[in-house]
Amino acid sequence: MDETKPVTTNTPLNKTQAQARADQVLAFRAEQQILVEQGVLILADDKAAQVRDYHDALLQQMQQEQNVDLNAQARHLSLGMQIVSFLGATALAASLFFLFFQYWGYFSTVSQVALLIAAPLLSLALAVWLQRVDDSGYYAKLAALVSFTAWVLNIIMLGSIFNITPSANAFAVFALYGFVLAYLLHVRLLLAAAILCSFMFIGAQFGSWMGSYWVHAGEYPEHFLLASAMFFAVPMAFKQQRFDGFANIYQTLSAVVFFIAVLVLANWGSASYLPWSADLIEGVYQVVGFVASALLVLFGIRTHAAKLMLTGNVFFALFLYTKFFDWWWDWLPKYLFFLLVGLTAILALTMFNRFRAIQHAWMQSAGGEHV
């Protein structure tokens, strides 16, 4: 029997891709077993062993490098660990905040400044050390989130101690550190936090340029439209192949912010900067909302991005139902209103089914792969 060749892949896989490949291998084994039992597929022993050894080596390598789950129990445990890790990070961040507030009054100003600067640096060092000693990465990510919290505390408390005039620039430095930590330790939660801080900073800057006070940037949703489009395009301009789930976070978060802004303007045109009547502005943003959410669904289908597709669907439904509410809530008896809502849901279901059938037929005629 030939010795099993070392497993190589053309491009390094991120965790999601590695998990998909592992699932594919496990599904192949299960199907192969059924085919062998039914006598459909009979492989020579040496060939079967060769395939089995290759897959064993592949699974072992992916488990070591990407910590993939090789059975359903492990997958459930991983999900549990992610949830616990998130809760733990939030609790540790809150604890750090309250710990500092509880005792900072007992320190001299010099000690306070030294502590505030040391906290993010020490927790960063801890995160880097943990990443080297713990393969799962969960503890390193927890430490990274603590470091980010320490950084936010650092900036806020320095401003407080020295009575510094509050400024939106704080969000820019939060975002900068958040991005660096996210890419350094592959922390998706920190990427989301950094993107949100960037939205706050960009929105505040737009607000200042338009003559309002930065604290109230959120009252004018148009401040966030350009920023959300910009962040949506980031994964297209800069490939996020090596960073598992980052592209998804950029695009889903940007889409959510964009659609919330459009949804607000579609129902409250007077918050717009556009020099038209509120009714016209609302009408324009309703059209923008419908078109953009439909386009996002198509984009999600084309790029196989299920979360984007879902986001598009949810906002399309929201735009539709808010319009229904506007048109019919006062005018129709409630049973008829909800009947109409139900009927549109059935109509949408029929359309999705037909679309699915067309896609299935197209894939069969193309002799293509079944995904």
Added chain:
Amino acid sequence: MSEQPFKKLLWLAVATVVVVNGVILSKVFINRSAILAELPLTERELRLPNQYGFAGENSGKRIGLKWTTPNPEPISDEWQYQYRHTNRAISVSDAHFASFQFQPCQPGRYRRQQQRAWVLLEFNGQSYSDYLTEAEQYYAFVQQANSELTAEVQLEQQQRAADLLQTANERATRLYVIDAAATAELLQTVLAARPTTPDSKLVIVPAEIQASYNRCAKTEQTKSNEIIVTRLAVQSLYVPRRLAAALPQNNDNIESEPLQATIYYGKLHEPWISTLE
């Protein structure tokens, strides 16, 4: 991640912390390298900020500034004079109002029109002196016999006028916001021209302002150049540990206990507490 980009990102994270802290501390140093104004405030101008139930969780101490704006309405018995010290509206000159570049009024359009601005703070100056004079005149006025009022009503009115005068003399804040503009430079000429006494102090500080609530209302009473000073950018000051012992332990005592603080405003118009007794 390979070792090289990892190291670069690690150093970038460290550099972010070091450089940003360096910039903040440099600005603090620059601010405190020169003193623009020194305000000798007392419990009349100071208060403990509300901690919203978190006082037990926060060992740090802050003191807030109590300030007001000159009230153009004459004192009368009709309105609640005790709220006179929380006035926030102020009328400014055409040039200063124009500097804010408020957007034009459009019917049915939401505009908070709140923005950052600079205000001229006056401590123990002309504005307070005017208020005191007005309170004295009003007190003298209500002492005169008024045949239209019963003796009982007149006595109550006199009592309120006496309270008002006592408040003006002993408890009311002497810190007034007397002007506002979009840039500090516009206020420099006002500051230079403002009459001062040896006890009065003037300082330009950043604040948040907004257009008057009735700016876009088409009524004859609309004061076209009126703005509202929402808050000073630095409304409360951190009390360092070495000074914190001088503060009363709860908010109720700060107005009844004598307190003296020297507040400095530095080069970058940011304040700090120098002494607290």
